[in-house]
Amino acid sequence: xxxxxxxxxxxxxxxxxxxxxxxxxxxxxxxxxxxxxxxxxxxxxxxxxxxxxxxxxxxxxxxxxxxxxxxxxxxxxxxxxxxxxxxxxxxxxxxxxxxxxxxxxxxxxxxxxxxxxxxxxxxxxxxxxxxxxxxxxxxxxxxxxxxxxxxxxxxxxxxxxxxxxxxxxxxxxxxxxxxxxxxxxxx
Amino acid sequence: xxxxxxxxxxxxxxxxxxxxxxxxxxxxxxxxxxxxxxxxxxxxxxxxxxxxxxxxxxxxxxxxxxxxxxxxxxxxxxxxxxxxxxxxxxxxxxxxxxxxxxxxxxxxxxxxxxxxxxxxxxxxxxxxxxxxxxxxxxxxxxxxxxxxxxxxxxxxxxxxxxxxxxxxxxxxxxxxxxxxxxxxxxxxxxxxxxxxxxxxxxxxxxxxxxxxxxxxxxxxxxxxxxxxxxxxxxxxxxxxxxxxxxxxxxxxxxxxxxxxxxxxx
Numbered sequence: 001x002x003x004x005x006x007x008x009x010x011x012x013x014x015x016x017x018x019x020x021x022x023x024x025x026x027x028x029x030x031x032x033x034x035x036x037x038x039x040x041x042x043x044x045x046x047x048x049x050x051x052x053x054x055x056x057x058x059x060x061x062x063x064x065x066x067x068x069x070x071x072x073x074x075x076x077x078x079x080x081x082x083x084x085x086x087x088x089x090x091x092x093x094x095x096x097x098x099x100x101x102x103x104x105x106x107x108x109x110x111x112x113x114x115x116x117x118x119x120x121x122x123x124x125x126x127x128x129x130x131x132x133x134x135x136x137x138x139x140x141x142x143x144x145x146x147x148x149x150x151x152x153x154x155x156x157x158x159x160x161x162x163x164x165x166x167x168x169x170x171x172x173x174x175x176x177x178x179x180x181x182x183x184x185x186x187x
Numbered sequence: 188x189x190x191x192x193x194x195x196x197x198x199x200x201x202x203x204x205x206x207x208x209x210x211x212x213x214x215x216x217x218x219x220x221x222x223x224x225x226x227x228x229x230x231x232x233x234x235x236x237x238x239x240x241x242x243x244x245x246x247x248x249x250x251x252x253x254x255x256x257x258x259x260x261x262x263x264x265x266x267x268x269x270x271x272x273x274x275x276x277x278x279x280x281x282x283x284x285x286x287x288x289x290x291x292x293x294x295x296x297x298x299x300x301x302x303x304x305x306x307x308x309x310x311x312x313x314x315x316x317x318x319x320x321x322x323x324x325x326x327x328x329x330x331x332x333x334x335x336x337x338x339x340x341x342x343x344x345x346x347x348x349x350x351x352x353x354x355x356x357x358x359x360x361x362x363x364x365x366x367x368x369x370x371x372x373x374x375x376x377x378x379x380x381x382x383x384x385x386x387x388x389x390x391x392x393x394x395x396x397x398x399x400x401x402x403x404x405x406x407x408x409x410x411x412x413x414x415x416x417x418x419x420x421x422x423x424x425x426x427x428x429x430x431x432x433x434x435x436x437x438x439x440x441x442x443x444x445x446x447x448x449x450x451x452x
Contacts, residue, residue, distance in 0.1 A: 025345070032346050032428060036419025043356055043416040050354040057352055058364055105374050119365070119372040119379070147359070154369055156359040163357060 053152035060151040072148035076141055076159065079166040084140040084173055085131065091175030092182070094168050101143075101158060101172055109175070110182040120155060126176045127184035140173045217376050217452050224395045225450045236393040237320060237448030240400045244321025247314055253303025262298035264291070264322065275326035275444065279431045281339040288343040290430050292319050292402055293422045312421065319391050319402050320448045327447040331388060333434040340431070343424075347432025350425055360414035362429070377452070382436030385443075392449030400448065403430055 033041050049071060052060065060068055078084065092110070095103045103109060106119035109126075129135050141148055144159030144166070158164045164172065175181050228235050248259045264274035265282070279290040285297050295318045299305045335344040354361040365374070370381035380386045390403040401409070404426045408418035419425040 025349075028342070029346060029349050032350070032424040036423040036425045037417075039417040040411075040419040040423075040425070044353060046353070046355050050359065053354045054349075054352045054361065058354075058361075058368065106372075115376040117372070117374045117376075119369045119374055152354070152364070154364045156357070161357040161359075 049147065049151075056152075058152040065151055068151045069148060072145055072151075072157075072160075073141075075157075076144050076148060077166050078140075079170050084136045084170050085177060086167060086170035086174045088171070088174040088178040088181040090168075091171035091173065091178075094164065094172050095175050100163060100168070103172070106155070111187070112182065123176060123183060125184055127179055127181065131177050131179075136173065136177060139176055140169055143172050144169045217378065221395070221450065221452050228450075235450055236395075236398075237391070237400065237450055238324075240317050240320035240391075240393070241324040241448060242321075244317035244319070244324075247318055248321055253299065253305045255302065255304035257303055259295070259298050259302060259318070261302055262295070264294055271322055271325040273326050273329055275323045275447065276329045276332045279333070279340075279343065279427050279434070281337045288339050288427055288431065290403070290427050291322060292404055293427060295319060295322065296422055316391065316400050316402055316405075320400060323391050323444075323447040325447075326444055328443055328445065330441070330443050331385075331434055331438045333431065333438045335431065335435055343428050343431045344435055346424070347428035347430070350429055351432055356414060356416045358414045360416070362410070382433045383440035385437050385440060387430065387433040388437055388442050389445040389449030389451055391447070392445075392451045394451055396452050 033044050036044075046054065049068065052064070052068070056064075079086075093100075095101045095109060096113070098105070103123075104113055104116045106117040108116040108118075108122040108124050111124050126139075138149075142155075143164065145157045146153045146155035147157050147160075156163070159166065159169050176183055178184070225235065251258055261268045263282075263284075264270065265277055265280045266272075266274055275291055278294065279288050281288050282294065282297070284301070287293070287297075289297060292315055295315055296307070296310055299310050299314075300307060335341045351362045354364070365379055366386055367381050370379055370384060372379055387403055387406075390401060390406050392401055392406075393399070394401050404421055407426055407429055408421075411418040
């Protein structure tokens, strides 16, 4: 029993060692990344929470989740006028544009859009949940920073990375929630 | 000989026009669409584009070229000099002569440098792709057999696994989150597979949507690009490490290569 504990501890220590920044393995990894050229190496730089997701293979241990979510929530910025629901028509263009939201890569939305992806939950009729303050804020926050409610989600932090500005995030929120949006059209 | 290259060049040019015409009719099931495109090529040109690239590669392989005026017949892909049958199935692997773990593309390049005397900057990507298609054609539909054994191979596998999970960039991506966590899902119309399900077993392949031959390095670069990360330079370690990881996992999943070169979207 005692022996097992000891082995477990040793394994943990070793894991920590191979993953910590200065370990020989990390140095070797950096060397491999550098061999791909300076542009690749620059693009592969991580922020601390990206590094944490890599370290834990996208499954953050329960003990670290609270602090993780808190750090991510603190990154969310809101439009100056405080309105979290903007214009759904502008939102539709941003939702569709591959260089902006690119949301159809992973989600359905307007059911008329051909070939929408299925990596994320379907968003047809998303507006059924209403437009209460809580629903609007949840939706805005999810789009601005998906990691503030789901650590290491597949969904990228569009607002945090500047892919969508706060105003643009509000437009996309409206595309999902506005009863007049094709996402919520009566069928 | 000359006539033959002309003929291949002509057919490749023809293929170009053909597939542009073909891709205009969009169909929703990507597997059926690939099958349909393949049949159309067979019927109209009588040959698949991948086979043309392989034929070009075959000419290059046996031609005396480079400052040393030799062919690539003495190139050892790990099974002995000139042994091509099944060569792709056991790559990447460690090569004592270059003291590197090399994949098929990198190995061909090393042989062009060491046997034919080319300087690295003289070697074109097009030649490497054609040669890769030719050598790969000798491993068509064979079981993948990449098992890291030497310390260098095991180290390369571990690097590959670490890169596989490395989240970075504006789109917060790593390979695992798409190809493991959401394998079975679709990005737009494209179904996503995991390494255990055989990911990477169809390359090099002709991609009809791009009307080009893609090697495995080209395909990995494409995934990096599509998530906004500037891809590594060709023949660098990230490609070899990721290929080692994916193909070793595909070996564990008991997968075969598809027809080689592959034909896909």
